Amino acid sequence: MEELQKKQPHAIIISYPLQGHVIPTVHLAMKLASKGFTxxxxxxxxxxxKICKAQPHAAAGDDLFAGARESGLDIRYVTVSDGLPLEFDRSINLNEVLEAYLHLFPAMVDELVGKIVRTADPALNCLIADTFYAWQSTIANKYKLVHVSFWTEPALVFTLYYYLEFLRSNGHFASSQGNRKDAIDYIPGVESIQPTDLMSYLQDTDTSTTFHQIIFKAFDGVKRADFILCNTVHELESETILALNQKQPTFAIGPIFPSGFTKSIVPTSLWSKSDCTQWLSTKPTGSVLYVSFGSLVNVSKETIMELAHGLWLSGVSFIWVLRQDIVSSVETFSLPVGFEEGVKDKGLIVTWCSQIDVISHPSIGVLTHCGWNSVLESVWCTVPLLCFPLHTDQFTNRKLVVDYWRIGINLCDEKSITRREVAEKINRLMNEKSADELRNEIKKVKRILGNALISSSWILKS
Incomplete structure (x- = not known):
């Protein structure tokens, strides 16, 4: 790092191709550039x-960072193939895509990084890549680059993956006799946690999947990183961060938001957005529930039906983000008969929207899948959370939200939900007294986030 500080810092940043990863990675690039990095x-x-297709008036050849450069930031933009044809349908061939990221993509990145190393001015001296990329330590070493692993989720999630061999050896993960069900109390920096609070991949009984192989390789490779950056806040996960620092230099640099928590000048959305602000402006403060399950995970038809009936029964106004592929990329779904007519004065259904625009409005509560970006953004906007995790880190994020920070309500502990349970929990969330209690706790967490935004500037600058 001392050698890097003596030179003009030039970092190559490689984003993971999922919406929840692209957003903080773009904002990290902007923040580093604002501190003098190329x-x-x-x-x-x-x-x-996909980003270009989602933007009005955009073209496939557009430079997504053109606006950033116009604002004075030295950010160059390039793309790299994942090894599959552009026309290949990635939405219905997920396993083939994951295999490509394991076996084809590394060679593509190697070739690109080599070219940039040979031609870059100022010279390239740092590689920052999403932790889930397993090849990064090999490429960083090959080109003599400082290796920074960027983790877009909480330190708690990182730590549980980091010590998955502990979980395995203690029988809580990948056990041939069936995983243990008792509390896990031996992970450094982690309070006692239940197996149901582990990420879904660590609850799975089949660990032979391609994504499990990606996790195993990624968390073997991350142990060779020079530095680890986490999109979290030290004061919220201090024991976990301190324990990680006993193993490797680890820095909490979150929350990584666009400057001023406004729309980014760099487009990041993989979906075309509807404008909900005019509809929202007609609703009283604290009266609208925003329902969104993110950009990737599928929800069963049965769950969609129970959620719809629950919303209808609750009587609250709502905005519901229902992606066209919410059930699957090849299967359609139907809402209950009479639903849209029955809620037409109270409900707005869209396929995607600007989440920041919606949750920053004073009339909002959130029913969320507990994606990490959504959690941080909701805290910043002091929005109460009703938690319904579906996949991967979302179960562990719920643990932070509901049990550690007490800023949200758990929708259910079972994999299936009922409409009456949905209606009851929505009304509890939107009740003035319980909403105020949650907001009081959220304000405490927001103050910590606000202080972290100031201190993270110093970390990135140094």
Whole structure:
């Protein structure tokens, strides 16, 4: 790092091709550039095309960081193939895509980084890549680059993956006799946690999947990183961060938001957005529930039906983000007969929207899948959370939200939900007294986030 500080810092940043990863990675690039870094931002070609398609008046050849450069930031932009044809349908061939990221993509990145190393001015001296990329330590070593692993989720989630061999050896993960059900109390920096609070991949009984192989390789490779950056806040996860620092230099640099918590000048959405602000402005403060389950995970038809009936029974006004592929990329779904007519004065259903615009409005509560970006953004906007995790880190994020910070309500502990349970929990969330109690706790967490935004500036600058 001392050698890097003596030179003009030039970092190549490589984003993981999922919405929840692209957003904080773009904002990290912007923050580093604002501190004097030259940045070469690498986007996966298929992700670039999807972002361009989602923007009005955008073209496939557009430079997504053109606006950032116009504002004075030295950010160069390039794309790289994932090894599959651009026209390949990634939405219905997920396993083939994951295999490509394991076996084809590393060679594509190696070739690109080598070219940039040979031609860059100022010279490239740092590689920052999403932790889930397993190849990064090999490429960083090959080109003699400082290796920074960027983790877009909480330190708690990182730590549980980091010590998955502890979980395995203690029988809580990948046990041939069936995983233990008792509390896990032996992970450094982690309070006692239940197996049901582990990420879904660590609750799975089949660990032979391609994504499990990605996790195993990624968390073997991350142990060779020079530095680990986490999109979290030290004061919220201090024991976990301190324990990680006993193993490797680890820095909490979150929350990574766009400057002023406004719309980013760099487009990051993989979906075309509807404008909900005019509809929202007609609703009283604290009266609208925003329902969103993120950009990737599927929800069963049965769950959609129970959620719809629950919303209807609750009587609250709502905005519901229902992606066209919410059930699957090849299967359609139907809302209950009479639902849209029955809620037409109270409900607005959209396929996607600007979440920041919606949750920053004073009339909002949130029913969320507990994606980490959504959690941090909701805290910043002091919005109460009703938690319904579906996949991966979302179960562990719920643990932080509901049990550690007490800023949200758990929708259910079972994999299936009922409409009456949904209606009851919505009304509890939106009740003035309980909402105020939650907001009081959220304000405490927001103050910590606000202080972290100031201190993270110093970390990134140094």
């Amino acid at each position: 940045i070469t931002f690498v986007n996966v070609e298929s992700t670039h095309h």
